[in-house]
Amino acid sequence: MSAKVVPLPPNSASETTDFLRRMASMVSGRNGEMLLRAASLIESLAQRAMSAERLYHQQQEENKRLVELREATELASDAMVSQIAALRAQLAEVTAAAAAERTAFDSERGKLLDLMQHAESHIGKLTTELGTLRASVDAFNETVISVPIEVLRLARTQFDYLSSGFALKGDVISQAMSEIGGFAIDQALTAKKPADKA
DSSP states (O other): OOOOOOOOOTTHHHHHHHHHHHHHHHSOTHHHHHHHHHHHHHHHHHHHHHHHHHHHHHHHHHHHHHHHHHHHHHHHHHHHHHTTTTTGGGHHHHHHHHHHHHHHHHHHHHHHHHHHHHHHHHHHHHHHHHHHHHHHHHHHHHTOOOOOHHHHHHHHHHHHHHHHHHHHHTOHHHHHHHHHHHHHHHHHHHHHHHHHHO
16 A cells, blocks of 8 residues: 655744744743654654655655566566567577566565555554544644633733834843734634624
């Protein structure tokens, strides 16, 4: 059974992990630890997915090479059959060569099957780890606290005030952190609006 490989979007994992780490730096306690853990898990899974994709492509190339080798062997065998009348004296030698080719082909085919089974096993492990990550995210979602919208708007205003103050002082890092905090609140408020209309 062949596995379908879906290429990962470029930089999607790194953007996500960067965002999670920035968010973790803004929160403390268990929430921050969970964000850092999620970022680490995403990086680990992305690396494993890339390894599985590379292995799959290597197996595809190997399979293509084996098909070409088999086709070449079959063409050689057809040519030998058409010349059998003139080459009766060499028939024993040709038969031995064909048997050796077949043995090598079977050996290569066995190796390819082993590699495919290993890839399927690896994909199964990745699927299990993805399920574990989803369960971890679900557990994290259960720890989220509901905050009134007015409190979020007040916090947004405070972030704007802090950002302006830091900008006047020339503290670019603190200004950026304040703007990130404000942006995160904007995202929460934007995500809330469609839910309110439903």
